[in-house]
Amino acid sequence: MLRAVYKWVDERLDVTPIWRDVADHEVPEHVNPAHHFSAFIYCFGGLTFFVVMIQILSGMFLAMYYVPDIINAHASVKYLQTEVAMGTIVRGMHHWGASVAIVMLFLHTLRVFFTGSYKNPREFNWIVGVLIFFMMLGLGFxxxxxxxxxxxxxxxxxxxxxxxxxPFIGxxxxxxxxxxxxxxxTTIPRFYALHVFFLPAGLLGLLATHFILIRRQGISGPL
Structure with missing residues (x-):
C-alpha cells in the first residue's frame, strides 16, 4: 500500500532524486559504532533531534486542550491529565522530554567543543548550535x-x-x-505565544540551517 502511494507521488513530483540527495551520503568510519566504541559520543546530536520531534508532536496534542488564561490554564491541565485518554502519558513525555532535550543538547555541545569540531570551517555552524541551545532554554522557560x-x-x-x-535592557x-x-x-498568553509559535519557528529555522551546513561541510573528523 505504502509502496503504491509512494510510486504514485513519485511519478508526479519526482521525489526520489530529492530524497536520495538528502539521505544517501557516506558516514565517516569514526562515527560508526560497529567500528569504534567512542562513536557513541557522536549520537547526542541525533538523539537531541529525536527528542525535539517528540516534544513537537506531544506539544501539538497538549495544545488541543490547553487554555492560556489565568482562569482556565490550571484546570485545563488537570482535565488533560484526569479525563483525556493517554493525557497523563503525553504530558509526562512532554514534561520530562524538555529536560532530556536540554541534557542531550548539552552533551552534544560538550562533544563538539572537546573534539574541536567548532574550528575552521565550522565556526558558523558552532554559532548556530549555540543559538539553538539558547532557543531550547527559552522554550523550557x-x-x-x-x-x-x-x-x-x-x-x-x-x-x-x-x-x-x-544591564541597560533589563x-x-x-x-x-x-x-x-x-x-x-497578560503573562500566560504571552508565554504561550512564545512557546508555541515564535520560539519553535526560530528553532526549526536554526535546525534547518544546522543540517544544511553539516550536509555541506560533512561530519567533523576524530579528535
Whole structure:
C-alpha cells in the first residue's frame, strides 16, 4: 500500500532524486559504532533531534486542550491529565522530554567543543548550535509557567527578576516577558505565544540551517 502511494507521488513530483540527495551520503568510519566504541559520543546530536520531534508532536496534542488564561490554564491541565485518554502519558513525555532535550543538547555541545569540531570551517555552524541551545532554554522557560501552579508562578518570577538584572535592557526585557508590570493575566498568553509559535519557528529555522551546513561541510573528523 505504502509502496503504491509512494510510486504514485513519485511519478508526479519526482521525489526520489530529492530524497536520495538528502539521505544517501557516506558516514565517516569514526562515527560508526560497529567500528569504534567512542562513536557513541557522536549520537547526542541525533538523539537531541529525536527528542525535539517528540516534544513537537506531544506539544501539538497538549495544545488541543490547553487554555492560556489565568482562569482556565490550571484546570485545563488537570482535565488533560484526569479525563483525556493517554493525557497523563503525553504530558509526562512532554514534561520530562524538555529536560532530556536540554541534557542531550548539552552533551552534544560538550562533544563538539572537546573534539574541536567548532574550528575552521565550522565556526558558523558552532554559532548556530549555540543559538539553538539558547532557543531550547527559552522554550523550557516559557513552557514552565503554562501549568499555572504555585511552583510555575514563583519560578517564573525568579526567572524574570534575573532577566531584569541585565544591564541597560533589563527593565524592558522584564516588561516584555510579563506583558506588564507583574506576572499575571497578560503573562500566560504571552508565554504561550512564545512557546508555541515564535520560539519553535526560530528553532526549526536554526535546525534547518544546522543540517544544511553539516550536509555541506560533512561530519567533523576524530579528535
Amino acid at each position: 516559557t513552557g514552565y509557567l503554562l501549568p499555572w501552579d504555585n511552583k510555575a508562578y514563583f519560578a517564573t518570577k525568579v526567572g524574570i527578576q534575573i532577566a531584569e538584572s541585565v 527593565s524592558y526585557l522584564a516588561t516584555f516577558l510579563q506583558g506588564g508590570d507583574m506576572v499575571g493575566a
